[in-house]
Amino acid sequence: MRVNFTVNGRKQEADDVWEGESLLYVLRERMGLPGSKNACEQGECGSCTVRLDGVPVCACLVAAGQVEGREVVTVEGLADFAKQREESCASGACGSGGTSLQAARQWSAKGTDSQTGEGEELAPIQQAFIDAGAVQCGFCTPGLLVAADELLERNAEPSDADIREALSGNLCRCTGYEKILDAVRLAAARQDRQGSGV
């Protein structure tokens, strides 16, 4: 079958999709967007978390056909997504636009510092993960970033219990989670400081 949907702000179409394929498979294997990770394919680990019409979902549990006509944001589009949110909030309007698939595919830290994120356009939550040391092997990171970004979108000052609740569907085997909590607190604090103009 053929599936049409919007990925990171850009209309896309996938051909020859078998009905049994998941959104995750189509993103990773047909669209060249392997940022969303496959760690369980059964909705347990959250590594495949993407936004589907704004709602965080496990892409491994969404049949590709269910996405027809809808909007998906993946980790590859997160920086642009956050930037547009910030701009539209500043101008008091909400809009969608986004990264071209081509741009997302060519996402690369080339010419920037791969260590500090300097020179790279990152979402605040991405920068906070780097700064707080919340990334180890990084396999859980894309899913956690999408989930944490959504939390900060609806709750600018999350309590620790809020953070734990929002991230309770995401497993990490490396960090022990403390640094991930640090990163979300850091992103919230920076957002707060910006918001209040300090």
Place this chain on the structure above:
Amino acid sequence: MGVTGTPTSINQGSKTKGGIGESTLRPDGTLKVTGEFAYSSDMWHEDMLWGHTLRSTTAHAEIRSIDTSEALAMPGVHAVLTYDDLPTEVKNYGLEIQDTPVLAHGKVRHHGEPVAVVAADHPETARRAAAKIKIDYAELPVITDEASATAPDALLIHEGRDDHHIGHVPHPNIVHRQPIVRGNADEAAERADVIVSGEYVFGMQDQAFLGPESGMAVPGEDGGVDLYVATQWLHSDLRQIAPVLGLPEEKVRMTLSGVGGAFGGREDISMQIHACLLALRTGKPVKMVYNRFESFFGHVHRHPAKLWYEHGATKDGKLTHMKCRIVLDGGAYASASPAVVGNASSLSVGPYVVEDVDIEAIALYTNNPPCGAMRGFGAVQACFAYEAQMDKLAAKLDMDPVEFRRLNAMEQGTLLPTGQPCDSPAPVAELLRRVKAMPLPPEQQWLAAGEEADVRALPGGLSNTTHGEGVVRGIGYAVGIKNVGFSEGFDDYSTARVRMEVVNGEPSRPCTPRWRRSARAASPSTRRSPAPSWASPR
């Protein structure tokens, strides 16, 4: 006598900017937060095939026949390989003992053992083809523990062993045995006012690293192969891969791809050889990605163990002696079992001073899934048992369990059971003091928290199945010991090569990080995967 100073703060830091000991950001952090970092499962190549492994459904059986004809006839299937298709005389590999068949030959020794591999143009096609392979198994009696492994009529898991441990084991179904005797435990036992013994059972555990086994093999024009893989040990992999492919090592070019965690579970070979065989057979790049279910079959686990311990102590709380017997279940293939036996025995006393010890550790060959490296590597199983013993001893002496441990805690200079002096700081008593001083949550938290309480902060947390009313809290303390680096006096060294260049009068870092040179980066950027050939046309 120490060779290193006593640490004065948690983070030793560095006085030199960029110097050794300084906390630093990850070199790959940006790539990992943008989704750009290429993990082994992200590899993609135009024209690539998907590999799949057919695994045994039984723990111990003779293979009477294998029929692959139906699988081979399926549209979209490019190759089906079994033992008979292996290209050279060498058909086994292994970390230390080469006892593991690339594909099962005549017999399977554990549930999940690879029997055949398939390459097809869609992963689902490969899975369906594998399901069409017919194998006729004749079940054999299973060996699951020490009694069945060493029974007089026990079948041998491996016939005709000729490895270097066979001369030192009491039975061919024992991989390795490591006794350690120091002082005289029987004599020392006479000084004891109390003696405690117990048997402890420790279950199997899995590393469950987040990124399942995966990689891609690309056939080279020179008859060799390029392998992109997530592994812990490229060099050790290469020594095991090249001989069974019948290739010289320089024709197997290994590139480390992004590794999604490991924790010991990637020390052994998983899909490496199978992907190379399929790539060499089909002349096409072959990608293999285990799913979570297969991943539990795809790597070794932590050894389950049965441990028997005896300790004695005097009235004033000093340990007199320790005797123990540790039986580790190594499963069907050796993997790292000999080293795990070494660790279990040499660390079996724990972080305590005991002069007189009588220790024996063994690992068995059984029909259980193979066990090998996992964080702690033998030290954890022993810790579980000796710490239970410490609590029992303290109770028998009517002493506080932490105080009892502190009285016997090792420190810098203590002799380990092997006679090796501990030449670095070992602040065991101080650790225990600090842990004990930590505040406990309030009693009856759900009452203390009051009406307004956030239920997420109470026992039961998010799942909200209890607020703690039915929860009984027990408090226990435990401490363990683990070597750093390899164990048992292994010649453990590391080397580093540093190259400096001056560009325009400025020092510069000349190297390109290897993780950027992925097959994915080298491949065309547009992807079009075919539909599975059995699927209905769009």
